Amino acid sequence: MKQLFIGLGCLLIVRATAQPPAPLSSQLTVEKIMQDPKVWIGTSPSGIFWAEDSKTIYFNWNPAQAKGDSLYKITLGGDRKPVKVAPAERRILPPVTGGIYNRARRLKLYEKDGDLFLLDCKPEKNSENPFRQLTNTVERESNPVFSGDEQKVVFARSNNLFTLALATGELTQITNLDPGSKKADPKSNEQETWLKRDQLALFDVLKERKAKKDEGEKITKAGQPRRPKQFYTEGRTVQNPQLSPDGRFVTFSLLKSAQGAKTALVPSYVTESGFTEDLTARTKVGAPFGSSEFYVYDIERDTIQAVSTKTIPGITDAPDYAKTGPSPASVPDSNRRGPSAGESTGDTARKTKKPAERTVTISGPIWSEDGKYAVVIVRAFDNKDRWIMRLDPATRQLKLLDRQRDEAWVSGFGPLTGMTGFLADNQTFYFPSEADGYAHLYTVNVATGEKKQLTKGKFEVQQIQLSNDKKHFYLTTNEVHPGEQHFYRMAVDGGERVKLTTMTGANDVTLSPDETKLAIRYSYSNKPWELFLMNRRAAPNEPSLQNKGRQKPAQPSAPVQLTHSLTPEFQAYPWRDPAIVTIPARDGQTIYGRLFKPAKPSGKAVLFVHGAGYLQNAHKWWSQYFREYLFHNLLTDKGYTVLDIDYRASAGYGRDWRTGIYRHMGGKDLTDNIDAAQWLVKTQGVDAKRIGLYGGSYGGFITLMAMFTTPDVFAAGAALRPVTDWASYNHGYTANILNEPFTDTLAYRRSSPIYFANGLKGHLLICHGMVDVNVHYQDVVRLTQRLIELKKENWEVASYPVEDHGFVEPTSWMDEYKRILKLFEERL
Known part of the structure; x- marks a missing residue:
């Protein structure tokens, strides 16, 4: 909002209203306001999520002023009184971060405490427990997703990919990424090679025995079950292994740790042991950093090869500061460090004869639902570029869809945090960008390259969520005022945004799974966060909200406060707005x-x-x-x-x-x-x-x-x-x-x-x-x-x-x- 009011020729001020002094009984002292906040202020609800039937809200809360928060729930069909969740129920509930649905949104996969679970979101009335535990192991299973045909669960364990058949429980290992190093086979010298060849040429019996042995090995190998190709990572760390929806390709990154990066230590003097103990902290800016390579494992061809980044547009572009060097006039000579006055900090870069290929990281891929297209997000280590690229896993070729360059630094807003994905047509990819100077929502057709800006204005889109039917976006923006956050609904092709929240302040919305209700974590300048509930306002001609099965049509309503967290002592003072x-x-x-x-x-x-x-x-x-x-x-x-x-x-x-x-x-x-x-x-x-x-x-x-x-x-x-x-x-x-x-x-x-x-x-x-x-x-x-x-x-x-x-x-x-x-x- 930096240009707001510019050129009006006057200063616009929202006048503060002076407030009379507080009564003696509620006067503030440092000791009072800095005491344990949960004791004298209260604890606001946090970590809000819904039950799959959209009838129960779960959240962390601490009205009893215990040492830590507990999980509570409110059932909407009852008296809406918060109730602490029993340990047995808490142990099987999905985590706050949710999980992965199948296409029909009937089943939900999630990982909890290192094990995998499957939840039936729409169980029959007389069905058994809808929660099914898939693994119970010492090793940690993580990142579960459905296979392309939804008959298996794909998950990671010990840096390798596995599948688990839902019908039979068959466990199959997909990758064999070994953290060790391959031992080189001893090579024969010229003399040994000549002698072996000469022996086979001289003696028929040796030639026949070798042919028989080779044929036997071939038959034995053909009769063995197919195993994943062994690949030695040479001590590099495996990151984000993924199986393509068609089951043919596995993509993964290998991270090589930096060599010689010194980590700072922080001494702790007041310890239980009575001895000074060093805490491991972090490296300092400019320390050597690791390198990352992105690989594709073609299961059908049994090959593992790296994706080249040489063809990425602008991969050798140096940042402007390294080309020109700044004027040092703003720094007093007595406080100078490094080059003497007048020396450019860009000298080193200008002496480079050949532009170097910049180091990048590749994240993803994000697959279309039909498995036809894969998109990766590439970011330069120097923070000046972010590329969105289509990946052809068969050829390992990258094709540019969008490039955002910033001579300062590219915003980290969005990549792979729920801010990107495909629409229902399996060709349109949505993503955030600051291309016009503000964080807005864009789409690009991965087949044609056509781009479209869906939101525009001097405000920021701060959160993006795609609706279940992939026909609408739910957005959190600050378009009403830079100091307010509201929740909107907008068609996936852009157009009018329907504002769904009404309360002035911040509205942190968790939408119910059926998208009919809003659980709102709300606060105002002088009011700490509380939990509110309201029905979602229906858009014109929206039958899905007007008739949810046998339920009565959901009607828009004023937000209803569900929690009351503040202590009487805190409320006794007239906190300023x-x-x-x-x-x-x-x-x-x-x-x-x-x-x-x-x-x-x-x-x-x-x-x-x-x-x-x-x-x-x-x-x-x-x-x-x-x-x-x-x-x-x-x-x-x-x-x-x-x-x-x-x-x-x-x-x-x-x-x-x-x-x-x-x-x-x-x-x-x-x-x-x-x-x-x-x-x-x-x-x-x-x-x-x-x-x-x-x-x-x-x-x-x-x-x-x-x-x-x-x-x-x-x-x-x-x-x-x-x-x-x-x-x-x-x-x-x-x-x-x-x-x-x-x-x-x-x-x-x-x-x-x-x-x-x-x-x-x-x-x-x-x-x-x-x-x-x-x-x-x-x-x-x-x-x-x-x-x-x-x-x-x-x-x-x-x-x-x-x-x-x-x-x-x-x-x-x-x-x-x-x-x-x-x-x-x-x-x-």
Whole structure:
């Protein structure tokens, strides 16, 4: 929504309504809001799924404030009272992730606890138990699917494929992938070869005996049952073996682990043993990574061969940053790392004489129901390309259907997570793409290559589900408002979207198997998640919903709340509904934020910076940062104006907003926060010298960058579990945004706070868990040493010996937020 309101020549603001102070009986303290949430707030329902008859809803819940959640169910035909599920029933129920249906949706396969089960979804009234356990073994069986003729179950065990005949129980091994190495047969030298040939030429008896032996071996082999071809993987890991619907081909990937990739260790000091114990964490960005090859086993021809990627369009295309190299002017000479001033980080790439074929991974295939077409999704390791390609398994040839290239990084949205598949015609493949700048739904005909965009606009399609009859899509989008999520129904060829949910906020819908009812996990800004139920609204001329057998026609209804999770103590406080505001950024874009406005403003203000991993916080539903939300209410009670924004790279606003931090974290994401602080001064009566900020993880990183590079904007900051040097973070997240430290040195130099620490003027609090296996405690130790050497005195570090990246213990939360509050009270 980055262009919304641009060019109107004025600032549009949703005004916050000042709220009177809370009554004394419900006044907030840090100790109160940071206590165990299940005790004083309550536990919201989660993990929602339906029984196959669409009459029972299952979910995890904890109204009894036990140590852990339990499985509950609500039967719609009864009093709709939540009842805890008995252990015997719980053991056989399908997992939350569901399973695989046959084409008639009568049978459902699933794996649970390493064994396979088959569920009859429409049992006869007098039938036996509809649950049938297919395996009960020590080895783990996984990824069960129906064979193309639906007479067998295909599944993986110990990296090999097997089939189990449903009628007879016959077990057949399809692949023989051996993790070892093939021993080479000793080869005869020239002398031995000549002697053998000469012996056979001289002596008829030897010639006759050899012919008789060869014929016997041939007869013996012909009479033996056919076994799968043995293939040695040479220590490589088998991934995603699949049998084609016609039973002829098996596809699989082999992953070769990286050699020499050093894994960081995190020491744990407070342990049961009394000794310091090392926790295995992760590698750092730029570490050597493994390689992956995609293979096709042709059972009929008894051959196993790799799929070549050489013909993929653009396979040798180098990224733009490696061709040109950036200007280093934005980094002070005193903070430089790597090449000297003026040296391009793209020099190495330009010296390459022949373009190298990029490393890729191939996922899939996704087969059409008739088994005629197979589609794979190919992604480059450098994150710049995603290809959707048709695979001909007989020839192992790839044909391009769609290519999405992004010189920043291609969104990971969609591949093989239920976001892709075939329509009923077995030719039309649907998939999400950011081709027009927003995440939308597309189709491509795999036979003709014709593409079609089904949704369009300045919003994002966030979830995709195909209807049972494959005639409609169910979509979750934020088209009403960037801060709302609603559920829609749309024909598979596009057109009008029918909005099915009505409540303002977030509607996380689990559709009943018969598609007549919506189980909605719903929340609003000041209302935690609860479970609601409503009948699905019928589309015009939809007989399938108007008459479900002998049932009465399903009528649309208002959502009915099924769970009530909140404690009386929590409900006693009038939690604020923060106003959604829009703030102009210096480059003309629009920043969305949530504003907490006190009844009696004191001139003090605090900005909260949410974490990353691609998420959103300026929205109209219950925040995952609920402790921070509670803390903001406490601050507002004390006269602070509080604002948190969806800065550049936040989720929900399209590709350009998502990639706005490419090659410079601490660039536009930081200036968005600075522009927000200046907006508070201009419009909310905030004192420019009394503004603080805080945040965790990426929010901690932004806090450090703000305190180090814009020290006159913020008087105080609290950086919680912050990244201090991006070269120390992981590969999967960091390489998307900053490439690799040794190929794009400048991106890391200008994005890492440790190289700007000399700029600190205001008061800084750093809090970090010592057993953090995500952002390692080493980050803070290195920054601490840097601040010591710089002779800075206006900072402090609070360490938490038993806490990981996300704190668990209430006492740790209390200590951390008491320190944050003290910082703001004393320095603002």
